[in-house]
């Protein structure tokens with residue numbers, strides 16, 4: 165029935181417009197785009213040189229007239245024009261060679277919890293001008309919960325923490341609705357900045373953002389590891405300006421990121437403290453679910469479980485929960501109707 169609603173000749177699209185990653189789901193096909201949310205622009209000519217992973221490769225390596233722009237800031241569109249062009253590029257690529265997609269697709273797109281009407285309208289406008297016939301808004305955290313197969317329809321408290329690149333969102337969901345939530349801008353990118361600061365303060369070393377993220381993913385952890393990890397950290401010496409390398413270990417990175425992960429834990433605690441007791445009882449019993457890319461930080465689940473004394477589970481493939489949930493809503497009209505956010509128009 166809903167396939168008819170989305171159009172028989174046209175496949176609906178789901179878009180997870182993340183601070184670090186943009187993922188597109190096409191009805192009946194699955195994930196068709198999963199790339200960095202980056203656009204490289206030649207500011208002399210205003211020409212777009214690369215979008216997505218191609219543009220990401222240019223970060224930190226561009227001459228002054230080329231700028232690699234991240235058009236989203238903590239989950240919110242900060243550069244409308246570039247966001248629209250990035251979306252158009254991805255949507256055109258999905259449509260390429262498919263006569264069916266000569267018809268504009270209907271799109272379900274995720275939005276953060278803490279968003280103003282103006283920011284919401286910017287998302288709708290960007291998706292429409294990128295080539296959608298109609299836009300439906302769904303909260304990212306709801307989509308993530310659906311993607312993580314959390315029984316959100318049940319009359320019982322479900323707590324989900326989505327640990328993204330630019331946002332940490334925490335929600336308690338019951339009967340298809342968000343009962344309580346908190347959001348923080350301390351997320352994956354904050355940890356990268358912590359590592360950059362650590363390298364500068366401890367070693368007089370200037371690190372690139374990509375190197376810092378790589379260190380976080382490879383040896384970053386929230387609690388001590390059974391096997392210690394070490395890697396080389398390459399950067400530029402602040403004083404000499406020359407390239408330099410140092411060995412860095414998991415324990416140093418743990419210290420560097422501690423304040424940020426403690427802040428995330430405190431935000432989870434604060435959400436529990438303001439949740440109705442009946443729902444807290446359910447959460448104690450079921451545990452909380454982590455989604456988003458930062459849920460892959462080693463031992464982050466154990467760190468949170470120790471801090472709140474509630475079991476913590478990482479969802480399967482946490483980084484794709486949001487887009488898989490958006491995909492589910494395209495195929496389930498009733499579910500979409502239950503969770504849709506009214507349009508700003």
Ligand SMILES: Nc1ncnc2c1ncn2[C@@H]1O[C@H](COP(=O)(O)OP(=O)(O)OP(=O)(O)O)[C@@H](O)[C@H]1O
Pocket residue numbers: 181182183184185186238239327328329330331332351352353377380381382384455456457458459460461462483
């Ligand atoms: N193995 C890993 N260990 C630690 N962090 C990781 C790992 N894999 C991915 N990440 C981090 O996850 C973050 C991206 O997660 P995700 O794709 O869920 O965010 P996003 O949707 O782009 O951003 P947001 O939802 O905040 O707008 C990045 O900061 C990335 O470095």
Ligand SMILES: [Mg+2]
Pocket residue numbers: 180182183304328329456486
């Ligand atoms: Mg996200």
